[in-house]
Amino acid sequence: MSNMFCFQCQEAAGGKGCTVKGVCGKTADVAKAQDLLVYVTKGLAVVSNEGRKVGVIDANVDKYITESLFATITNANFDRQVLLNRVKETLKLRKELKDKVIKVGGQLGETKGISGIFKKLLKTASSEITITDAAVWSSDNISEFDAKAEQVGVLATKNEDIRSLRELIIYGLKGLSAYMKHAMNLGYNDVEVHGFIAKALAATLDDSLSADDLVALSLEAGKYGVTTMALLDKANTETYGNPEITKVNIGVRNNPGILISGHDLKDLQMLLEQTEGTGVDVYTHGEMLAGQYYPEFKKYAHFAGNYGNAWWKQGEEFEKFNGVILMTTNCVIPPKNSYKNRLFTTGATAVPGCKHIQADEAGNKDFSELIAMAKKCSAPTEIEKGEIVGGFAHNQVLALADKVVDAVKTGAIKRFFVMAGCDGRAKSRNYYTEFAEKLPKDTVILTAGCAKYKYNKLELGDIGGIPRVLDAGQCNDSYSLVVIALKLQEAFGLDDVNKLPISYNIAWYEQKAVIVLLALLHLGVKNIHLGPTLPAFLSPNVAKVLIENFKIAGIGTVDEDLKLFLE
Known part of the structure; x- marks a missing residue:
């Protein structure tokens, strides 16, 4: 086995995966700690999922699962010891939760070291790791931690398509957990979302699920992505007011x-x-x-x-x-x-x-x-001057709805381009700057996330007082773009959001972009172009499913894509 294997972000080495050191900067030992944390978190989710069947819901466990998934997002946690401490705490929480479930009659009794609710035995002579193992494996020996991590990483799933779909779900759950954690920090929560996270994590260990089952679960993750982004939007706006221009x-x-x-x-x-x-x-x-x-x-x-x-x-x-x-x-x-x-x-x-x-x-x-x-520090060194304009979340844009609708009806605005998502180091991302520069003057960009830094300081002008770049905010504020689209659909009396004059040219980098993508797919949005490359974790067959069923596509040259979008 290689020192590590990670392909969860857009910068995966060679478009395939990082095997020696992450392009993000994480070392192999940190990658192993992350792999093990994800694995034992799945085991905790198995127990949490079974506990829910007998009415045992532990809010502390729910919180810990979201925090652990959040900690394994790209460019979040580079501290191996912090991650290993989380592994230890996860094993402790799993045992405590298992005891609670057993106490109220849940079928979690141990039979020769194997949880009674699982009928499979561990295949100790094989490298296959079953659902049972994640729910019962335990150790307090760091050397055993590393050995286990090498067994349970991404490549432990041998079937390429099943692996691809499992990772798609896990990365979506990481993004979902990030948004849920932000909402929880403001006192907003949804027990049903936590229940789905536990169910979906457990499902990524279930070898009986088919590719079709996992595709359906991916779309269900998108459904809960919409729910969670709506919850976070409510938390932010009720706490701090609606964003203003x-x-x-x-x-x-x-x-x-x-x-x-x-x-x-x-x-x-x-x-x-x-x-x-x-x-x-x-x-x-x-x-x-x-x-x-x-x-x-x-x-x-x-x-x-x-x-x-x-x-x-x-x-x-x-x-x-x-x-x-x-x-x-x-x-x-x-x-x-x-x-x-x-x-x-x-x-x-x-x-x-x-x-x-x-x-x-x-x-x-x-x-x-x-x-x-x-x-005791000096004042900041000035690196630029001027102003940028933002604050076009859904409440603000809907206040301009009549003006926007009129601009569309009169032809002043011919098309909207959703260019949300992430920025990154790759020179290929300069595509998005050139794309924004070459867009016709009768088009408007809807954006959220850090992808906007590719064009939010360009002089792109306005259309009748409506800026040509409408920045809704952070990546989680992509929900605002969804609300805007649905309200425009309603205003024009359309029966399908895909009939709107809106094109999707989205840049992605990490796992929060994955849950945004799944949310859009759940809502039925099609013809999404994703770049600068398609995710390395999509196997050819899974990519084919997305292309055929949802019209997902990559990007080409700016001129080729503009012709395609505007024809």
Whole structure:
């Protein structure tokens, strides 16, 4: 077996998979720790799923499953020890939950070390790992952890198509868990979603399920993706108000600053509260840009603006920022020594050698250490000037609905292009900049996620006062784009969302984009173009199913694709 195998992100080496070290920067031993954490989390999900059948629902277990899946998203957690600690805690939680289920009469009694509810015996002479093993395997020996990890990684599923569909589901669940965790941080939850996560994770261990069964489960994941994104949208807007059209400063001030990156708005709220009156300004970075659009945050005079661009440029931009950086979620890359001592992590994110800010039992975090350090730092080095405009979430766009509908009916707007998703390092992603530049002047871009950094600073103009780039916010705000599309469908009296003058040219990078894709497929959206490459985890046969049934396609040249979209 190779040192590691991972193909969950768009940058998978050679378009096939990383086998020595992740392009993201994770080492083989970290990859193994992630593989084992996913595996034992599946085992915990098996017990949770069985517990639900007898009325045993453990909120702490549900929370832990979402957090563990979140921790294994690309560019989130590079700390092997943190991941192994989560493995140990997962095994502990599994035993405690199993005891609870047995106590109320659940069929989880042990028979010769094997859970009674499972009729299969472990095939100890084979490399095959059964559903039984994930629910009962346990060890407190780190060397055994690594040996087990080599048995239960992605390649443990020998059938290429079943492997592909299982990983599609798992990656969708990782994205789903990220969005659920953000909602939970604001006090919003949905027990039914947790139940689905447990059921779906357990299903990825079930060898009796066919490819058709797994395709259906993938679409069901999309259904719960819509539910969860709607829940997070409600959590964000009820807590911080509906996003507003906002001009965001991209220059700098003369005060020292703290740069907050990632996605978690609760962390932004706590940081703004604790820095008020300290003489330290707060800047957003990457997808945290969306925080600039919420009215609740605009009351803070020291909320200075947005610094920099998408996640992959942080090595250069964090160095020039001069101040403290707080990474709240995934999208961190292994830091340079020049700023490593100024980088703090929190939530699902962890980097060896960087201080981690832990929440207390009430979810509160103490950022005093960051503030004290920031006061001693120089002001940020200016890397650009000007403003960018955003805040076009569904509530704001629907307020302009009559104007938008009229522009379509009069022909002022001929077509909308959904260009949501992710940015990344690959030069091939410059395709999206060129595509935006070459779009006809009577078209409008709908975007969410960090893909917008490929074109949100271009001078693309407006159509009758409607900007040609409508930024809804973070990747999870792709829900806004769905709401906008459905409302336009209603406004035009159409019976099919695919009859709208909307084309989908989406860039993807990691697992949150996977759940967005599954959500769109669940809603019946077809003809989605996905780039800059199709996922490496899609086997030829699975890719064929998506192409034939949902008209999924890759990208070509800009000129070829424009001709295709506009014909």
